[in-house]
Amino acid sequence: MTDPKKCSTDGRIQFFALSIFVCVLIGLGLMARNVDVATDLTFFAPGAQTERDAILFQQMSKTDGIAMVAITGLNAPQQRKASESMITLLQAMPEVTHASNGGIDLDSKTYNFLVDHRYVLGPTMAADAFSVSNIRAGIQAGLAQLGGMSGYMYRDIFPRDPTGRMLEMAHVTAPGNNTKKTARDEAGLWRDAQGRHLLLVVLSINSNDIAGHARVLDTINRSLEMSDAQGLSAVVSGPGFFALNASKRIRAEMKMLTLIAFGAVALLLLSAFRSPSVLLAIGLPVGFGLLSGILVTSWIFGNVHGVAITFGAVMVGVAVDYPIHLISLRADGETKYGTARRLFPTMALGAATTFVGFLTLSQSSFPGLAQIGTLSAVGVFVALLFSRFLLPWCLPDRTVDFRIGRAFWNLLGAHAQVRRIGRWVLWGLPLVFIVIGTVTSARIWDNDIRNLSVASKTQIHIDQDLRSALRLPDVSHFLVVRGDSSNDVMEAQWQVTQKLKQVQAQGALGGYASLSDILPPPSAQRQRLEMIPDIDILRQTLATATAGLPIDPGVFQPFLDDVARAKSSGVLEVERLPQNIKIPMMTLPQRSDDGWSSIVYLIAPVADLPADVTNVDEVTFINLRQIASDVVARYRNEGLRLMGFGAFVGMVVMVFGRRGVGAALKVLLTPMIAVATTAAFLVVIGTPLNLFHLLAFVLVVSIGVDYELFFAGYRVDAMEGAHSYNSVMMCFLTTGLAFAVLGTSSLPLLRALGTTVAMGATLSFLLTVLRFERESGPT
Amino acid sequence: MTFGRNALIAVVILWTSVASADDWTIDVLATALQKSDAHQVAFTEYRHISYLKAPLISQGMMDFTDGVLRKDIIAPKSEHFEIRENVLIHSDNDDNVTRINIEDHPVVHSLVITLRSVLSGRFAPLRDYFNLVLSGNRTDWEMVMYPHTEKLRASLSAVTLRGIGGRLTEISIAELNGDNTVIKVEND
Numbered sequence: 001m002t003d004p005k006k007c008s009t010d011g012r013i014q015f016f017a018l019s020i021f022v023c024v025l026i027g028l029g030l031m032a033r034n035v036d037v038a039t040d041l042t043f044f045a046p047g048a049q050t051e052r053d054a055i056l057f058q059q060m061s062k063t064d065g066i067a068m069v070a071i072t073g074l075n076a077p078q079q080r081k082a083s084e085s086m087i088t089l090l091q092a093m094p095e096v097t098h099a100s101n102g103g104i105d106l107d108s109k110t111y112n113f114l115v116d117h118r119y120v121l122g123p124t125m126a127a128d129a130f131s132v133s134n135i136r137a138g139i140q141a142g143l144a145q146l147g148g149m150s151g152y153m154y155r156d157i158f159p160r161d162p163t164g165r166m167l168e169m170a171h172v173t174a175p176g177n178n179t180k181k182t183a184r185d186e187a188g189l190w191r192d193a194q195g196r197h198l199l200l201v202v203l204s205i206n207s208n209d210i211a212g213h214a215r216v217l218d219t220i221n222r223s224l225e226m227s228d229a230q231g232l233s234a235v236v237s238g239p240g241f242f243a244l245n246a247s248k249r250i251r252a253e254m255k256m257l258t259l260i261a262f263g264a265v266a267l268l269l270l271s272a273f274r275s276p277s278v279l280l281a282i283g284l285p286v287g288f289g290l291l292s293g294i295l296v297t298s299w300i301f302g303n304v305h306g307v308a309i310t311f312g313a314v315m316v317g318v319a320v321d322y323p324i325h326l327i328s329l330r331a332d333g334e335t336k337y338g339t340a341r342r343l344f345p346t347m348a349l350g351a352a353t354t355f356v357g358f359l360t361l362s363q364s365s366f367p368g369l370a371q372i373g374t375l376s377a378v379g380v381f382v383a384l385l386f387s388r389f390l391l392p393w394c395l396p397d398r399t400v401d402f403r404i405g406r407a408f409w410n411l412l413g414a415h416a417q418v419r420r421i422g423r424w425v426l427w428g429l430p431l432v433f434i435v436i437g438t439v440t441s442a443r444i445w446d447n448d449i450r451n452l453s454v455a456s457k458t459q460i461h462i463d464q465d466l467r468s469a470l471r472l473p474d475v476s477h478f479l480v481v482r483g484d485s486s487n488d489v490m491e492a493q494w495q496v497t498q499k500l501k502q503v504q505a506q507g508a509l510g511g512y513a514s515l516s517d518i519l520p521p522p523s524a525q526r527q528r529l530e531m532i533p534d535i536d537i538l539r540q541t542l543a544t545a546t547a548g549l550p551i552d553p554g555v556f557q558p559f560l561d562d563v564a565r566a567k568s569s570g571v572l573e574v575e576r577l578p579q580n581i582k583i584p585m586m587t588l589p590q591r592s593d594d595g596w597s598s599i600v601y602l603i604a605p606v607a608d609l610p611a612d613v614t615n616v617d618e619v620t621f622i623n624l625r626q627i628a629s630d631v632v633a634r635y636r637n638e639g640l641r642l643m644g645f646g647a648f649v650g651m652v653v654m655v656f657g658r659r660g661v662g663a664a665l666k667v668l669l670t671p672m673i674a675v676a677t678t679a680a681f682l683v684v685i686g687t688p689l690n691l692f693h694l695l696a697f698v699l700v701v702s703i704g705v706d707y708e709l710f711f712a713g714y715r716v717d718a719m720e721g722a723h724s725y726n727s728v729m730m731c732f733l734t735t736g737l738a739f740a741v742l743g744t745s746s747l748p749l750l751r752a753l754g755t756t757v758a759m760g761a762t763l764s765f766l767l768t769v770l771r772f773e774r775e776s777g778p779t
Numbered sequence: 780m781t782f783g784r785n786a787l788i789a790v791v792i793l794w795t796s797v798a799s800a801d802d803w804t805i806d807v808l809a810t811a812l813q814k815s816d817a818h819q820v821a822f823t824e825y826r827h828i829s830y831l832k833a834p835l836i837s838q839g840m841m842d843f844t845d846g847v848l849r850k851d852i853i854a855p856k857s858e859h860f861e862i863r864e865n866v867l868i869h870s871d872n873d874d875n876v877t878r879i880n881i882e883d884h885p886v887v888h889s890l891v892i893t894l895r896s897v898l899s900g901r902f903a904p905l906r907d908y909f910n911l912v913l914s915g916n917r918t919d920w921e922m923v924m925y926p927h928t929e930k931l932r933a934s935l936s937a938v939t940l941r942g943i944g945g946r947l948t949e950i951s952i953a954e955l956n957g958d959n960t961v962i963k964v965e966n967d
Contacts (some may be wrong), residue, residue: 028861102878118908142857147826152868152886153879155828155958189878 002576018684021284021394028291065203067216068466069245070196073232078540079197080189082232083588086223093219095212098202102189102289114169115580118161119523119532119566121518122169130533131164136545138163143549162542192469194263196235207239217244237463245459253745261741265734272730273327282323285391289316289383293375307749312375313697317738318702319352319456321731322347323391325710326725338393347708349657351459352382354652354702359645361698366635368538372695402676408729425635425772426763430673433680437730445636447629471511471603479600479613481589486574486598489589489596490521492618496600499613506611511603515588525571529603535564632691639694654705670703674763678756692752700760705737707768724770733766738746741761803917805902808942811917813900815945818843820898821965829957843898859878860892885934886954889926893938897947909938915945 054506071079083101090099090778114121121749128134139162145154157166163646190198199585205212217236224232269279290313296306325347358380361373437444466472483489494516503509516645520528533541538560542553574589589598654664678688711728739761742754819842839852846898848862861868867879867887881888896905905911909924909933924938936953936962950962 130960143831144829144858146831147850147855147867148858148876149822149850149867149887150861150879151826151835153884159830550831550835552830555830563947644938 002134021390022280025284025287025291028288028295030768045743064525065205065207065209065213065560066238066472067199067200067201067203067213067220067241068237068463068470069199069220070192070235070469070474071199071232072196072235072464076191077194078232078564079225082224082227082294083189083197086199086220086234087226089223090223091201092297093216095203095205095209095216099199100201101199103198108576115166116146117566117569117572118165118169118733120528120569120572122165125519125528125531129529129767130538130541132541132544135162135541135550138285139545139549139551141716143551154161159430162556162559162563182207185485190470190711194469198466198470198471200472203238203240204765205240206661208243209240213238213240213244217241225647235462235466237459237466242459242463246591253747253750256672257741257745257750261738262600264737264741265719268733268737269730270442275396277394278327280389281394281396282320284394285319285322285383285386286316286379288348288386289319289381290375290378292379292382293379296378297375298372300595301367301371304367308368308371308375311372311753312379314739314742315358315372315376315695315699316379316383318699318706318735319380319387320734321706322383322387324394324730324734326387326395329710336395336704340388340392345657347384347387349654350706350709351380352657353705354380354698357643357646357651357698357702358651360649361640361695364635364642366638366691368672368697369639369691406726421771422766426767426770427673428581428675430680432462432677433677434685437680437683438677440684442683442686443688444683445633446484447636448723449594457556464513468604469774476623477602478622479596479616480622481600482618482620484595484599486589486596486666487522488618489598490516490519490574491523492616493589493598493600494521494524496613496616496619499610500600500602503609503613508605508607509602510605513603515600519572519574519577522571522573529570532563532567535567538563558766560736561676595730636689636694639691643694643698647701648703667699667705667708670764670767671760672706673767674704676702679761681759682756683764687752690752691748694755696756696760700764703761704764704768706731707764711768728765729769732761735761738763766779803913803915805911805913805922808920808922809900809902810914811900811945813890813945815900818898820947822900823963823965825961825963826960827961841894841898843954848895848898867891877952882930885926885931886952886960889931889938890950890952890960893924893940893950897940897950904958921945 020108027550071082071086073079075669087099090096118419119125126134141164142154142158142162145151146158160166177604179476190200192198201216203212203216207213220234220236222389224234256566264626267278270276292302293312293316294309297308326336326339329343330336334342355377356371357376362370362377364370364373436442479494480491481493483492493514497512497514497516500509500512500514504511539553540561542556546553546556577588589596609621613619651668654667655661658664658667677698678700682689682693707728711724736758739754739758742750745751745754783956790801807924817917819899821840822834822838824835824912828835828836836855837921838854839850841851843849846863850862852860858869861902862881865879865880865882865888869879879887880892890907892904896902902911905924908928912923912925913920914923914963915921921939924940926932926935926937934955936955939949939951939953940947941949941951947964949964950960952960
């Protein structure tokens with residue numbers, strides 16, 4: 001009979017210990033709040049193994065933001081009005097460099113700079129640009145323009161620009177100037193064939209500034225709410241909005257799924273243990289493990305990525321099994337510390353295989369995977385130590401009483417034939433799936449990075465649609481031009497741009513956006529300067545050209561002054577450009593460790609580019625999707641190698657732990673069959689495997705090993721055996737339930753992890769339960 | 780200086796109101812223009828620019844329908860302009876579209892306000908920008924419009940309208956820099 005006094009003392013100690021641990025956990029949580037949590041796309045950015053990788057990751061994380069907006073609903077005049085008021089609100093934002101609904105106006109500094117240097121910058125000048133006939137034609141055209149409505153604006157410019165060079169400059173700086181023009185409405189605003197008014201907003205923030213993009217989106221929505229016309233809506237896209245939507249989606253989904261999974265597991269544990277304090281105690285090892293993992297990872301890597309924390313939390317979640325074993329496997333009359341001491345070698349052996357798996361992944365060159373590996377390895381290790389030395393202080397005196405589980409085992413016990421068939425089916429399944437997969441030539445590996453993307457197909461379609469409507473470059477195709485100096489880069493870019501013009505004329509290219517159309521290389525600038533005649537000769541040319549026209553040649557003195565200044569200024573080099581020059585959709589050459597580089601964006605359709613464009617030393621054609629696929633495949637292969645090494649070390653650990661190869665193989669057989677069956681099943685149903693499936697397999701092995709180790713002592717008549725069944729069953733139900741909920745996610749990464757682990761855990765449980773029946777056999 | 784100018788305008792307005800005592804008032808003129816239903820007119824424009832030796836002459840049609848003012852120049856070079864609200868839209872033959880906010884260009888702004896008001900017969904918008912001074916009588920009238928907004932006054936001297944009954948015959952825009960534009964309106 002239990003001493004009531006002792007029970008009361010134990011209860012007080014448990015309560016005290018629980019309170020202390022919860023307080024320490026909160027303290028650790030507060031410490032972890034100071035950890036730098038990264039949320040950008042650097043999760044995927046490696047210490048670039050190749051030059052192409054570096055370009056990919058630079059494009060993923062550092063591109064300037066743009067917002068493409070389509071206003072839909074109601075009629076054209078109402079859309080037009082909304083478009084104008086949206087522009088006004090957006091222009092006032094510090095996040096916005098320029099907002100346009102019908103053309104790109106340069107900021108005054110850039111415009112003045114281009115105008116001041118118009119004889120060396122901009123499109124090619126005709127060889128006879130300064131001939132009498134050309135200047136006379138220019139003056140006559142200018143006089144005609146002076147007589148029109150725009151003449152009032154033009155009359156101050158005309159004396160400076162009788163050749164019309166300024167207008168040529170303005171047209172060449174608009175995005176898509178090398179493509180078919182964007183469709184317009186009768187008021188000159190962009191309006192596509194679907195009847196949507198379009199806006200292009202060039203942002204001053206880069207594409208991974210999620211908060212900045214949220215403010216821009218808020219302004220766009222607010223401007224529609226403020227409009228008198230109800231019924232208008234806006235579709236917005238751009239690289240930063242993908243990240244914003246992904247962030248919102250991940251948060252919303254994680255919140256909902258965590259709530260459902262937590263609620264379901266809590267209900268399950270409550271129904272089995274009938275004590276809320278058990279619930280709290282079971283959460284402690286995972287909590288300590290996770291927070292320690294975050295702190296150590298942050299210390300090693302300098303920061304922790306949000307995605308690594310999410311995945312790490314899921315991985316460390318396997319540690320929930322330790323307290324379940326401690327409670328369920330406690331023998332009659334045994335102290336809680338005694339149980340911990342007795343079970344520790346088995347728990348440690350299971351944890352060691354998990355630890356080794358994660359530790360090898362921490363050596364990955366994929367920083368995201370390395371962080372997940374580190375965080376999980378530390379988490380599991382700390383959770384194990386906590387369960388052994390501290391958890392017994394706060395564990396209540398409870399045993400498992402789960403009727404549904406008992407009923408399930410009784411059902412199996414009563415039907416020996418079903419058990420036998422079930423066993424053979426489970427053993428034969430992987431072979432069946434492998435045969436089907438081989439016959440149907442099912443794809444095993446998924447190299448398409450888009451399948452890992454959190455962007456929905458609708459969102460990707462909208463982006464392509466808006467890009468096409470606004471004639472903007474498809475950011476996945478571009479040329480990288482390199483050189484030892486900025487001048488070399490501009491020279492090579494100029495040459496390749498001339499070839500692109502020919503390819504475009506042949507119809508194999510929709511267009512391009514090349515800075516060399518605005519900033520020609522020094523050699524081209526020098527040629528232009530040589531074309532400019534001496535000022536005295538030009539003065540005489542003007543006198544001849546204005547003969548018979550209603551204007552004195554002296555009026556054009558500002559033109560002569562500009563030309564003289566251009567001649568004396570010489571060529572403009574990239575490094576001499578003022579800092580505040582900003583031309584939408586174009587970037588200046590950038591200096592890196594190994595020289596200079598610049599980008600020429602290509603506008604769809606991008607058919608096969610000829611060899612004289614791509615097979616040039618200085619030029620590299622970049623297809624981001626292809627590079628991304630290569631990177632995904634490379635990381636997966638590296639992950640496979642590391643997992644192979646981890647499996648070998650895990651096997652060695654198991655051989656030592658079980659004191660023999662045969663005993664070790666017996667333990668490892670179940671998780672191996674579970675992994676093989678799950679992998680083959682996924683491939684057969686058309687879900688090729690990716691890096692995150694591999695991560696899930698590590699977890700399945702860890703779970704399977706745990707079931708095998710703790711079910712090993714099962715004898716149907718023995719009390720210990722019944723406890724062991726209850727314990728493994730509770731572990732399986734909590735894991736299976738949590739991952740099944742995760743498997744309903746619409747996010748490919750979470751779905752892959754959830755379904756794989758849920759299926760792997762189910763197979764491991766069934767294989768364990770059915771396999772041991774064969775050896776001992778229930779009576 | 781400003782006080783003197785305003786005083787002069789006040790005197791002129793007072794004189795005008797006496798001179799127009801034969802019931803030919805600004806409101807009557809507005810009504811007459813409204814009744815004339817002349818939403819589309821042909822014009823010949825003489826643009827005098829200080830640095831040109833001779834005026835630039837252009838011809839074409841102006842039209843004000845559904846809130847959109849259109850100006851089609853037929854000679855010397857075919858061109859089409861549209862003004863919607865405060866935006867001047869000009870398309871060239873290469874499909875390049877230029878959109879200009881006319882509020883940034885006082886002369887164009889004043890011309891647009893004037894044309895809209897006269898062609899529609901609604902003078903209320905005119906009063907937002909100009910002090911109106913009407914002289915003459917129903918058969919030969921002249922309305923001088925002095926800008927009273929700071930922006931217009933910085934570049935514009937006055938806009939003068941002349942006409943016969945409900946028919947506008949001439950618009951003259953005098954700028955402070957000496958340039959001026961005279962538009963002769965040819966009614967059917």
